[in-house]
Amino acid sequence: MCGIIGINSSKPVSATIINSLKKLEYRGYDSAGIATLSSGLINEVKSEGRVDNLEKNSSVLNMEGTIGIGHVRWATHGLPNSINAHPHSSQNVSVVHNGIIENSTLLKKFLVGRGHKFKSQTDTEVIVHLITENLKTENIVNSIKKTLKALHGSFALGIIFKDEPDLIVGARRGSPLAVGYGPNENYLGSDSYALKSMTNKITYLNDGEFCVIKKDHIEFFNEDGTKINKKVLELSSEEEKYDKGDYKHFMAKEIEEQPVTLKNGIKEYIDNANNDINIYNIPWEKNEISSITLIGCGTAYHSCLMAKYWFEELTSLDVNVDIASEFRYRKNRFKKDSLYIFVSQSGETADTYAALDLCNKNGMKTCAVVNVIESSIARDSEFVLPIHCGTEIGVASTKAFLGQILILYILALKLGQLRGDLEKKVLSEKIKSLKELPKLVEKTLSIDSKIQNVSTTFNEAKGSMFLGRGFSYPIALEGALKLKELSYVHAEGYPAGEMKHGPLALIEEGMPVVVLAPRDNYYKKTISNMQEVIARGAKVLLITNKSSDEIVSENIWQTIEVESTNQDLLPFLLTIPLQKLAYYSALKKGFDIDKPRNLAKSVTVE
């Protein structure tokens, strides 16, 4: 999952490319590079690490050229160093690539046999040499067509040519790619966000398409090289401002923004005056759906799992949950009366998109719960429910998680209502409680000092466990994911009732264990499981909700109490201390909280 940019202009482009690369850093940040064309030569500058490093490189400052491409990398093939950084160039061609070329080893063997010399360990370099080879006998369009046909795997490409001072080629299979239209200049980018400071007139390439970008016009082709026409979309020209304000990190800011995320979601989807739900345009009749499959990756998968508990509780639908990377390769039984819901913050996650694509190809009903409404997943789903949480910059998802589970909860209420599974009075009470939720989250956010104190124990331990049952189980998984992602310590989320079937063997004297035991239907059972780990020496951090009933248990190491609400909504509140635990653990270790090692915000490779 890398970010690519291309600009064909009559003004120098290097500074603008650098600025756009900064916006694309959420896609990868282990190296960056730029190539421009000037005086008939391809010039390349590449640096290990962040775009800041590239910018400091004195050669970039002096880079000339009115046409160029740039790249931020998340390494797939080869170490994250400056040699493997993109662009990759031969004398004639320079390429930036997002994706994976699966047959690169075979292609490399062929090209080496034809006398091509390779400099890097990347799969991308085969594209450079294949185009160079094909250009010996073909014109630009045919050489591109021939090259793309030979590639297996996924790609979004930006290509410039030594002998073509007014031409960038863009091509897409699997990985997203957009083109933008400006005044006597045109652009190529991984997404519209990277192009926003330059234009709001955008066209998205579909799978298999490629384009030729000149300064004054853009031509599009399908896989077999036939010219096609494409629509220009006019996006909102408002540019969102991103700054950390008084916060040290975007993640800290995004955690604190969660009451606003919930308020926005409630404003959008709840009809305040009538205590009803504002989702009127569902494109299917209620009797057309008898089961739901929720699909996502990482945190979004945890949202899906959370939603399963709600859909089962509030509707009579059959509910399945799947990890996108598993779903896409399994032998699925597609049933006409199934609704497939895809959950994704970015809307660009490669596995989630592939699962959606598979469902679309099988004629299934598809719905997207996404944050980025211009994303591929949103564009290709039949029905879209945006989460409206604003841009999330921190790689660790926080406000998008709460935004996702809010929309999924409201959708469960809506389907329960439509199917007659929920009595009017019950629905109205649930909506009333929901409206109180932003305030309760706001209050729960003030638990900092206790969390700061316990966080040292978690980041110094060899490993920790996060336990929960029922509604709290998906939250336990999410808490463990946050801790490992940010603090680089092993943390495992587990259903509390499963401990005795194996993982209890891990518990030893002093091991920190988070137990999520809110006063819900599972409370007593979870407390019993908590006793079992305490008896084996665990240091238990119990997270529950405020209640006048005393906790009947001894030897609990620490207790944190969140606000109280109805049992459906407790997961929202339990999430807050877990996000903060991960944040403070990483802060104490001095790690890069907004950009944890080895990760990227948008995972556009499988």
Ligand code: M6R
């Ligand atoms: O953009 P998506 O919601 O599709 O991303 C899915 C996951 O990559 C993402 O949630 C990831 O697990 C987060 N970094 C976790 O904090």
